Amino acid sequence: MLRIDCPFCGPRNHDEFTYLEDGSVKMPALANSNKNAWYEAVFLRENPRGAHIEDWHHTQGCRMVLRVKRDTLTHKITSVVPAHPEYKKMLASRDKPVRPSGKKSAGARAK
Amino acid sequence: MGGYRLKNGGLINRDKPVSFSFNGRKLNGFEGDSIAAALLANNVQQVGRSFKYHRLRGVMSAGPEEGGALFNVNDGAKRIANVKGTMAELRPQMQVYAQNAYPGIRFDIGAINSLFAPFLSAGFYYKTFMGPMRSTSFWMFCERFIRKAAGLGTASREPDPDSYDIAYGFCDVLVVGAGPSGLHAAAELAEQGRKVILVEQDFEAGGSYLSSGRPEDLALRDQLIRRLKTAGGQLMLRSTAFGLYDGLVTGVIERLTDHITDPDPHCPREITHILHPRHVVLATGASERGLAFGNNDRPGVMLAGALRSYACRYGVMAGGSAVLATCHDGTYEDAIMLAGLGMEITLIDARNRKSRQYQAASAAGITVLNGKVPVNVAGSSAVAGIEVADIDEKGVVDKVTTLIGCEVVGISGGYSPVIHLPSHRGIKPRWEASIQAFVTGQTSENIHVIGAADGVFEASACIDHARQLCAKMMGKKPKKQIRRGIPGGQRPLFEIQIEGRKLKSFIDPQHDVTSEDIRQAHREGFVSVEHMKRYTTLGMATDQGRVGNILGLAVMAQAQGLAVGSSGVTTFRPPFTPVSIGALAARERGADWRPVRRTPMHYEHLAAGAVMTDAGAWKRAWYYPKQGETIDDAYIREAATTRQNVAMVDVSTLGKIAVQGPDATEFLNRIYVNPFAKLAIGKARYGIMLRDDGMVLDDGTTWRLAEDDYFMTTTTAQAAPVMQFLEELLQRRWTDLKVHISSVTDQWAGMAVAGPYAREVLSAQFPSEGWSDAAFPFMGVREITFAQEGRDIICRVARISFSGERAFEIYVSADKGAALWSSLASHIKEGGGCLYGMEALGALRIEKGHVTAAELDGRVTLEDAGFGKMASKTKPFIGSVLRQRPHLIFENRPQLVGIFPKDRTGRFSAGAILCHPDQVSGFGEGWVTAVTHSPALGHWIGLGFISGGAEAWQNKTVMVADPVRDNFVEAEIVSPHMFDPQGGRQHG
Numbered sequence A: 001m002l003r004i005d006c007p008f009c010g011p012r013n014h015d016e017f018t019y020l021e022d023g024s025v026k027m028p029a030l031a032n033s034n035k036n037a038w039y040e041a042v043f044l045r046e047n048p049r050g051a052h053i054e055d056w057h058h059t060q061g062c063r064m065v066l067r068v069k070r071d072t073l074t075h076k077i078t079s080v081v082p083a084h085p086e087y088k089k090m091l092a093s094r095d096k097p098v099r100p101s102g103k104k105s106a107g108a109r110a111k
Numbered sequence B: 001m002g003g004y005r006l007k008n009g010g011l012i013n014r015d016k017p018v019s020f021s022f023n024g025r026k027l028n029g030f031e032g033d034s035i036a037a038a039l040l041a042n043n044v045q046q047v048g049r050s051f052k053y054h055r056l057r058g059v060m061s062a063g064p065e066e067g068g069a070l071f072n073v074n075d076g077a078k079r080i081a082n083v084k085g086t087m088a089e090l091r092p093q094m095q096v097y098a099q100n101a102y103p104g105i106r107f108d109i110g111a112i113n114s115l116f117a118p119f120l121s122a123g124f125y126y127k128t129f130m131g132p133m134r135s136t137s138f139w140m141f142c143e144r145f146i147r148k149a150a151g152l153g154t155a156s157r158e159p160d161p162d163s164y165d166i167a168y169g170f171c172d173v174l175v176v177g178a179g180p181s182g183l184h185a186a187a188e189l190a191e192q193g194r195k196v197i198l199v200e201q202d203f204e205a206g207g208s209y210l211s212s213g214r215p216e217d218l219a220l221r222d223q224l225i226r227r228l229k230t231a232g233g234q235l236m237l238r239s240t241a242f243g244l245y246d247g248l249v250t251g252v253i254e255r256l257t258d259h260i261t262d263p264d265p266h267c268p269r270e271i272t273h274i275l276h277p278r279h280v281v282l283a284t285g286a287s288e289r290g291l292a293f294g295n296n297d298r299p300g301v302m303l304a305g306a307l308r309s310y311a312c313r314y315g316v317m318a319g320g321s322a323v324l325a326t327c328h329d330g331t332y333e334d335a336i337m338l339a340g341l342g343m344e345i346t347l348i349d350a351r352n353r354k355s356r357q358y359q360a361a362s363a364a365g366i367t368v369l370n371g372k373v374p375v376n377v378a379g380s381s382a383v384a385g386i387e388v389a390d391i392d393e394k395g396v397v398d399k400v401t402t403l404i405g406c407e408v409v410g411i412s413g414g415y416s417p418v419i420h421l422p423s424h425r426g427i428k429p430r431w432e433a434s435i436q437a438f439v440t441g442q443t444s445e446n447i448h449v450i451g452a453a454d455g456v457f458e459a460s461a462c463i464d465h466a467r468q469l470c471a472k473m474m475g476k477k478p479k480k481q482i483r484r485g486i487p488g489g490q491r492p493l494f495e496i497q498i499e500g501r502k503l504k505s506f507i508d509p510q511h512d513v514t515s516e517d518i519r520q521a522h523r524e525g526f527v528s529v530e531h532m533k534r535y536t537t538l539g540m541a542t543d544q545g546r547v548g549n550i551l552g553l554a555v556m557a558q559a560q561g562l563a564v565g566s567s568g569v570t571t572f573r574p575p576f577t578p579v580s581i582g583a584l585a586a587r588e589r590g591a592d593w594r595p596v597r598r599t600p601m602h603y604e605h606l607a608a609g610a611v612m613t614d615a616g617a618w619k620r621a622w623y624y625p626k627q628g629e630t631i632d633d634a635y636i637r638e639a640a641t642t643r644q645n646v647a648m649v650d651v652s653t654l655g656k657i658a659v660q661g662p663d664a665t666e667f668l669n670r671i672y673v674n675p676f677a678k679l680a681i682g683k684a685r686y687g688i689m690l691r692d693d694g695m696v697l698d699d700g701t702t703w704r705l706a707e708d709d710y711f712m713t714t715t716t717a718q719a720a721p722v723m724q725f726l727e728e729l730l731q732r733r734w735t736d737l738k739v740h741i742s743s744v745t746d747q748w749a750g751m752a753v754a755g756p757y758a759r760e761v762l763s764a765q766f767p768s769e770g771w772s773d774a775a776f777p778f779m780g781v782r783e784i785t786f787a788q789e790g791r792d793i794i795c796r797v798a799r800i801s802f803s804g805e806r807a808f809e810i811y812v813s814a815d816k817g818a819a820l821w822s823s824l825a826s827h828i829k830e831g832g833g834c835l836y837g838m839e840a841l842g843a844l845r846i847e848k849g850h851v852t853a854a855e856l857d858g859r860v861t862l863e864d865a866g867f868g869k870m871a872s873k874t875k876p877f878i879g880s881v882l883r884q885r886p887h888l889i890f891e892n893r894p895q896l897v898g899i900f901p902k903d904r905t906g907r908f909s910a911g912a913i914l915c916h917p918d919q920v921s922g923f924g925e926g927w928v929t930a931v932t933h934s935p936a937l938g939h940w941i942g943l944g945f946i947s948g949g950a951e952a953w954q955n956k957t958v959m960v961a962d963p964v965r966d967n968f969v970e971a972e973i974v975s976p977h978m979f980d981p982q983g984g985r986q987h988g
Ligand SMILES: [Zn+2]
Pocket: A006, A007, A008, A009, A010, A058, A061, A062, A063, A064
């Protein structure tokens, strides 16, 4: 069981989330009519051994799409941020919340 | 003399005698006994037969490494197989049965396998039944006989009457194993202020303290438990950590009722705990391992430490006289303890030099023979004695043997740390020469192995080890080196072989794997330990190789001419002990397998006599039979009433999404293939969305309520995937769009009133509204109010039609759904209309050629479904590029069609294949997705897909082939719009 530290909900079991896809893939603009560009973005995927950027949807939680850095070899998750750049910025600029345990804040948790 | 109970001593409660039965025979034990202890106390030596050769088996150990005392416990539905008699607590009226023995232990039909032993060697089943010359069907034919003869424990065939639960837990430190190391670590860490959970698989905490025979050890144990609990720590007994997973998530199975005769029926039998610790401390101890020599599986041959456990913990002597065979000092302490309790002991030590404990042993009246090893056990059904022989410094065993008479044999080849849990995390074990066993290698996670589990066997060193860990977790540097191994050292000793003599030496007693099997595996080319394991099944039994693992590797290494330990070790995988399926499923079984979704009108359907059906997690009304009606009678009547009069259906299960915000229009225009930019406020539009790859994702209507407010409906089946896809688009791809979406499926009850007299029903319900075609045209949307208990309730109404009739879909707040439904239903009833269910809904939509999930199965393009013309040519939309892939615009793709049987009395089924009449084979030309009897047309019709579509099959005959149901019907292909193709009925 992986634990994904959702920036909105806190650390939760991965079975609350749905894996969406490789978070490093950039979809072509909608107006881009180049078939090959779409073909590559929709179908071609790396299968890396080690660091991987992946998007997870907190389906049974806050419904946010999260960008997760996970090592495919060790399953170690090193970073979880909102996929939406504006939310990411808002979280980063906000006062770091203090956990009830008095430990690290949300931003610093991703070691 | 045999096995007997000591007059006093042990941790049993002598004031509480316990009567139980073994194979129907009434026996007595005490509270605090394990099954095995009670059997030994009653001098029951033969407790079962082995898996393959049906050799007699006795109790071999006093712990989870047991390979002999495996039982079926209980009768009927509560029967449990493969219960380890060494672990299971005795309880009153317990019924215990031997396994693998039919009709009894003494006379066993399967024992004849022993005579065929040469044919049942390693890989026998594979070679005989799985080889290239044999077919799978031959194996399947033979399998049931072999399985019956091989006779694993038999599980009950009845439904499990017990309940189970899953619990989640969090802690700073999870300590596994409540022996000396675990108790010390847990108490101290709890006192440091950490939240500690200590789990112990035994029904008593203490580990080796329980069998030491020293009262001060028990006092220390009690003190440590008190310290742990006072500091807020939690001790869980009868709880086995069975798996260590990613992120240190630990699976723990807690057994709550197996030891209770009449448990509270509401108490679950077992709880699976899913624990999330920050640190895991593994104090799992070590298993004593045996030695491989002739007939070492005879009842009466046990681990030396087990003899002591039975004596000290249970007050049970396994016999009057024993030969203990060892290669290290640990056994001396066992021997002295046993001799003090009255056992006559000869200790044979493979080492030539005298042990430091030699004097103490001699003083206790023990005969110690140095430089001797066990060779072969004498006696057929029990131990009569043991042949021993001299062993020289090089390990060569003399051919001359001496027989020493005894009742039991205690053996010890050393102690192997229990390293299963770190192995689950992929931590490679490392060979530690000082203990001739594997220990856990380096780990990067917060996993700490202490005590005997790390090869630290001396009690005081274990405590130091635990304290050192506690200090380390407080950030202090370790002060001193913890010494591994048995004080006094050990001689590496695994298998005793004599040149020219064939000995039947068991490595894995549970799976009947002998040292000869392992050598054969080597001769047949199995070099890797993983292959050897699978070929011989060594270590694959329920003891997970606790007994035979190191022995097997040693024999393998010797065959390969390698040093022991250099061959590596097989990977241990979860679970560490067998876990009942029921405990993993817990509450999610039967009706509770998954949540049930009921529409707001559920109980109205039941009151109207509806037969319900499952649609995903939803319960939906299937049909509403009148007295004496079959399902066909009912749905045909309901569908005909819809076409001729008026009827109502519950559509609450449709997905509903609120799409709001200044960019909502732009958003919809991008996700639907058809234009949405100019949809007027107060209008609905049918739309189709694709996936990025160009396939149809879903269809539905979207209503414009205001400039920036839309109400989208999806199909029931795709509601969740569509919502997720839209969220993904807004959060990852089109992050500049100002749109907010929320699922409102559960907030709105939905009902559709359809039929030529739908307008009259709506007028009766909402008399102040205008319902004429001019006032409420096709695809019109309106918000109207519905008076309920003096309050005005807002309803959303659209004139849209799935049935093809004049129809209105009405949505109202879910809590008012039943009231509005009942009110509308009474108006419908007055006019002679009816309610209709899923089956009639299907009939109506098939007649119209309207698609659902049966057609839109994820492999269908717009053109395939007949929607090619809907796609906008002027705007890009999701899937607009990749739907142009060559194979998706190929003219001959299967396309949506209607199907009529040539002989109109014929009928066919969904799933049938559409073929050329002269080529009824292979994949055919298409398939049938849905069928119904059409009340409007008076015969059976179907929808399906066929190459080239209806045009390609004009005036041709196809064969609807259904070989599974042996039904072949000639049919003609027609347009999918089989009824009212112009749509006149719904428009005007
Ligand atoms: Zn969340």
